[in-house]
Amino acid sequence: MLKQIEGSQAVADVVALCRPNVIAAYPITPQTHIVEDLALIVGQGKLDAEFVNVESEFSAASVVLGASAAGARTYTATSSQGLLLMAEVIYCIAGMRLPIVLTCANRAISAPLSIWNDQQDSMAVRDAGWIQLFAEDNQEAADLHIQAYKIAERTFLPVMVCMDGFILTHAFEPVDIPEQKEVDDFLPPFKPRHIVDPRWPRGIGLYADPRFYMETRYILHRAMEKSEKTIKEVSADFAKTFGRDSGGFIKTYKLKEADVAIVSMGSVVGTIKDLIDKLEEEGKKVGLLQICSYRPFPRQEIYNVLKDKMNIVVLEKCISLGRGGILASDIRWSFPRAEKKDRNISSFIAGLGGRNITVDDLRYMVEKVEKEPVELEFLGLKKELIADKDL
């Protein structure tokens, strides 16, 4: 049913439809509305679940870890500081192969404190072993949660659905919320493979000495690589069942004929698509590669669609301080070394701390890279605020 609702509400409604058994809630802007909405849903009896108001995000993750290990379908949501606080548990959950779904409402990281959107937080835990899916808009954000449970419970890898804080969470858009029956048909009940239950005693969380640890990491890495198949299958299933494309590995927009390829992920792709349309009217051929699944990283797919593109610009809302663009490095790595082509891959950092990214900013970016490749540039940097010595 189509509803004009806030992004957080959409996520909450859809998560409720997925029938989680245990929800752990801790407030942090900008995901708070999600857990508040879920609290109301549970409180009104529309969802039969245990709603645990924990005392920190660390406990939130620990509670869902415990609940999932006991065989429950679980959910929690967090952002920036909370995600970093629960980072220990994030790694633990992945190592234990528990199919937990978590919403990360992307937000900048302190210090300085900022509640506004960028993607530094989910980038900080990109190596943990979670599948990370980025939503373009509220509809996709909602849809990805349904897919996330299916992916997680098939691959036994936890899934983080990343949606830009405020931009998506607090925006009111028409979102099609499916019916409970549709979701039930799509998402069967959770069948755990390893739980703590006195009837079948298992030890979960043993420690591995050097004889065994490496193999566990290999297995996890390979599992992530193989999850590509599941992610694509689930996305295709979803399209068939609910009638719209959502999720998947990568998406392209007018990329085939493009001279300049813009690579990005998250809500900014909406703005990029607007620019591309405008530039098309002006006769410029620019295309978009939208990364939906950031982890596992769709290296092969990216190479396939970009191998003919000579001018690539990567736009990202995150940075690896002291090194440069994270996504840009990943893209640069997507091309085999042996290939000696004069390819330009430019890296632009934009939108940190919630800085608005306008169509004009993007136009500037495209025009710049048409002239020359850009090693690294902060888009829209206000140099007037920066002392000479800090430049």
Next chain:
Amino acid sequence: MEKLPLGLALDLRKVVPYKTGSWRTLMPVNIMQTPPCTYSCPSGNDIRGFLRVLAEKQDYEEAWHVLTRTNPLPATCGRVCPHPCEEGCNRRDFDTPLAINSAERAVGDYGLEHNLKHKKFISKRKEKVAVVGSGPAGLSCAFHLAKRGFQVKIFEANSEPGGWMRYGIPSYRLPNYILKQEIDKILELGIELECNVKVGVNIPMDQLTRDYNAVFLGLGAQTGTSIKIPGEDAQNVFTGVDFLKRINSGQIVDLGKDVVVIGGGNTAMDCARVAKRLGANVSVFYRRTRVEMPAITAEIDEAMEERIMFRYHTNPVKIITDENRVVGLLCGQMELREPDASGRARPVPIEGSESVYPADTVIMATGQAVDYDGFEIQKRDDQWISTNEDLMTSMDGVFAGGDAVLGLETVTTAIGQGMRAASAIEDYIEGNMESRLAQPPVIYSKDLNTYYYTQEKRFSKEAVSIHTRLKNFREIYPSFNREDIIKEAGRCFSCGLCYNCGNCYMYCPDNAVKISPSTGKYEFDLDFCKGCGLCAKECPCHYIQMSLEK
């Protein structure tokens, strides 16, 4: 190697435990030790054994069988033994020693009341053994031989069996019917008894050595020795032995008003207390002091309670008679100097200290000797039969034990000797004089962990009032309450032997103490024991000790 499970989540039922037993340098071992009660007992009775049976199973019958494995006369010993076991009891260092003697009596009485029977080990062997004397040594030797299947015949000089127990110990200490029942039980093992036959006189010794594979001499020391003072031929002058024999045979002796008993041993005490019960004023004269008196402390105490007067430092010099009847006793005072050959202070007469004490009867309980009438046998100190360490005398195949060998000792000592002799006789007959098994080491209270015990009141036996006692010859201690005895037995520390307290079982951090499915006792799982020593430290009876890993 198994493949790694998903998320390293391991099915615990498939785990093969890691054997940490390889870590240890010390390992726990169960070492049974001899408790000091058994060590102090001349019979080597399994005191811990029968007390634990009473405490844990409340089973008097089984306790009786445990006790009578070594001691066939429990009801007797429970009345007359001076209980050196209680001196040795480790509980003495914690609160009070166990009342073992009372427990023994209760068990013995139970056996009599319920007509329990001794058990034989082996049924019939063809060898025959003769036992001379049916005192405790002879009875014990016969008992142990009969249990092993030998055919035994006892030759007793008196008209009834029992030896000194029958004719020496008065019936208020050891009632005749108790003794008779216990002796009958022993004889029920198939032992032949012939009374009124004195070996050496009625039957020559070599007939026995001819007709039997071995002979045991339990002659006792039942001849009284006098101190050789003038006037001892008068009427109413008896040796202690003679006096007691008459009384215990039912003879009536007219004692007159004042009786003087000379001597400081058990016989003297018995004579004094018998005389008192016969209505006389009794005094005991002894040339040294109470400290040097060899009688059992309890005997002296009870005699004093019974208003018997004790004169110390008093030595009789002459018996004063009138028409061959005793009228008085001339005595001199002694003073004590440095110790003499017996180890006791040497009494030296004080010049001019003599005085006369009125007396109608004088009983000289000053010494006893073996009646060697008809015997040619090597002696030690010209008094006692000399034996080697296997209790064999100078005559081959002739063994001896008891008072006749050791000098004046106790019933229990004689029983122990009889038991040793039986074992020696068996070895002799079988032709292998094997060395005796080494006894397990003795455990003393310093090695016990008494933290788990609380102080508890000791069982106390109450004698009837003095007034009642002196009226007759009945026992002065009435029967003991069986429940009280069981409670007292519960105080036993079981030194040196596990009694299933469960400390080791509960305190092992590695769960390496298991209950054996076959015996129900605790055993160590050496696959997992790390040798930390907690079990040994917390074992109250020191049964578990740590030793170096083999």
Next chain:
Amino acid sequence: MNAKTEELDRVEKKDLFGSGHRACGGCGQALAARLVHDAAGENTIACVATGCLEVFSSPYPDPCWRIPFLHSLFENPAAVASGVEAAYKALKKGPVNIIAQAGDGSTADIGFQCISGMFERGHNVLYVCYDNEAYMNTGVQRSSFTPYGAWTSTTPMGNPTRKKNLPLIAADHGIPYVATATVDDFRDLQRKVKTALSIEGPKYIHILVPCPLGWGHPGELTVKICRLAKDTGLFPIFEIIDGKVTNVKKIPVKVPVEEYLKLQGRFRFLFKKGVPTEEVAEIQKIANQNIERFNL
């Protein structure tokens, strides 16, 4: 016990925390864990914190546990146990005993937040703290449960602070059952575990577990040292039921703290050539305060 065979409920020993763990010989914590789990029975899920307990009991491929256990991190067994409890409630499974257990560092320091949250939310979980008075697994570093005057590797001159009193803090959260126990009185400990598991709501049991390595004593003295900790008054044994202190174990004969301190290597600096220093008097004061406060 007085040399009689006590009624040992032999079904209590089921090898649930079994043999084959890698604890030091004489480890108090291993003993406590064994006793706790034997009392709890097979229908139990253990949520364990990283620490000595976890490290010696759950290596791959041969953990010593025979009941399901869940270990995630150092500071979160209370939160993980909360999650397990919530799941069992939501899935309408159970009933099952959920025991969250951790050492003193994990409970009182880094895990304080989680345990406070669990108590406050009222989860039906038993929390057992094995108090060996330092971060033993990482090599004897000081924690907030380290007593005054003890040597640890991070307080080599003797710990200057007093032991935090977590049982009272736990009780102030309003939970229905709090108890302290030691490993020497195993009947008492097992009874307390059983009582706790029969009560709905969050429960806390604080067990003193000597560590032969960290405290500097031979493994065989573990039980004796617990006894002395009780008898000196340094570790009071009590229960707090619905906020009221009850079942205080009175000390029959009070022992001076020197008897307890001189057996342990971690207090050796308190004795100069056998003569106690003034810190010992300070410790005696602490013991006296405990005696007075709990009427031992």
